[in-house]
Amino acid sequence: MDAIQQEVLAIFTRTKALLQGHFVLRSGLHSGHYFQCAQVCQRMDAVERLTELLLAKIRAQGLAFTTILAPAMGGLVIGQEVARQAKARYIFAEKENNVLVLRRGFTLAPGEPVLVVEDVVTRGGRVNECLEIIRQAGGACIGVAMLVDRSAGTTRFPVPAVSLLELSFPTYPADAVPESLARIPIEKPGS
Numbered sequence: 001m002d003a004i005q006q007e008v009l010a011i012f013t014r015t016k017a018l019l020q021g022h023f024v025l026r027s028g029l030h031s032g033h034y035f036q037c038a039q040v041c042q043r044m045d046a047v048e049r050l051t052e053l054l055l056a057k058i059r060a061q062g063l064a065f066t067t068i069l070a071p072a073m074g075g076l077v078i079g080q081e082v083a084r085q086a087k088a089r090y091i092f093a094e095k096e097n098n099v100l101v102l103r104r105g106f107t108l109a110p111g112e113p114v115l116v117v118e119d120v121v122t123r124g125g126r127v128n129e130c131l132e133i134i135r136q137a138g139g140a141c142i143g144v145a146m147l148v149d150r151s152a153g154t155t156r157f158p159v160p161a162v163s164l165l166e167l168s169f170p171t172y173p174a175d176a177v178p179e180s181l182a183r184i185p186i187e188k189p190g191s
Contacts, residue, residue: 004053004164005164005165005166007049007053008050008053008147008148008164008165009165011040011046011049011050012035012040012148012165014046015039015040015042015043015046016036016039017035017036017037017038017039017040018033018034018035018036019033019034019035019036019187019189020032020033020034021034021184021185021187022177022181022182022184022185022186022187023186023187023188023189024174024186024187024188025122025171026122026125026126027122027123027125027171028173028174029122029123029171029172029173030171030172030173030174030177030181030186031169031170031171031172032169032170032181032184033169034187034189035119035120035147035148035150036189037074037077037078037119037120037147037148041077041078041119047077047078047081048081048085050078050147050164051078051081051082051085052085053164054078054082054117054145054147054162054164055082055085055086057145057162057163057164058082058115058143058145058162061143061160061162063115063142063143063145063160063162064113064142065086065088065113065114065115065142065143066088066089066112066113066114067083067088067089067090067091067108067112067113067114067115067139068080068082068083068086068088068089068090068091068114068115068116068117069091069092069093069114069115069116069117069130069133069134070090070091070092070093070116070117070118070130071092071093071100071116071118071126071127071129071130072092072093072094072095072100074118074119074120074126075092075116075117075118075119075126076092077119078117078118078119078147079092079117079118082115082117082145088115091106091108092106093129093130093133099129100126100129100130100133101133102133102137107137108134108137108138108139109138109139110138110139111138111139111140112138112139112140113139113140113142114134114139114140114141114142115141115142115143115144115145116130116131116134116141116143116144116145117144117145117146118130118144118145118146118147119146119147119148120146120147120148120150121144121146121148121149121150121151121155121163122150122151122155122171123151123155124151124155124156124157127144127146127157128157131144131157131158131159141159142159142160143159143160143161143162144157144159144160144161144162145161145162145163146161146162146163146164147163147164147165148163148164148165148166148167149161149163149165149166149167150167150168150169150171151166151168152166152167152168153166154168
């Protein structure tokens, strides 16, 4: 683990955003670890620092954008801070009939360069929904940026992706939860 990942992990630990127990993730998988980014996102000093680090990685990849699109709820705070620090436009997608959509008059211009920003990615479901929104609107998705990649880099997108922290905590389908984890009461803290 490099110095940046150590700093990021320390921020998540200090803010009590990395939880241990028995959790059902948004993907439906079970895990003994959960990133509750709402805990880190209530600390604006932590959000600012995480964003500085994330923007440095985005810029190092040469990703040029004018707009940030974040999926609600998880990506809202970090997406807005990335947009603020980068002086970019900020929009978000939200659920309507169990599908992410643009609402509130948000639109994308043809070819508009958009960066998707998310807090935590396990399998990439919300990110892929955002990529489809951009495609259907005629925008140009130039990449994905996330605080935490729970897949340790195995989740792939059709555009470049950057993350601050790559970890792979084991996840299990509901019918294959190990006995040691099954004995712990299930929590579903929300994203």
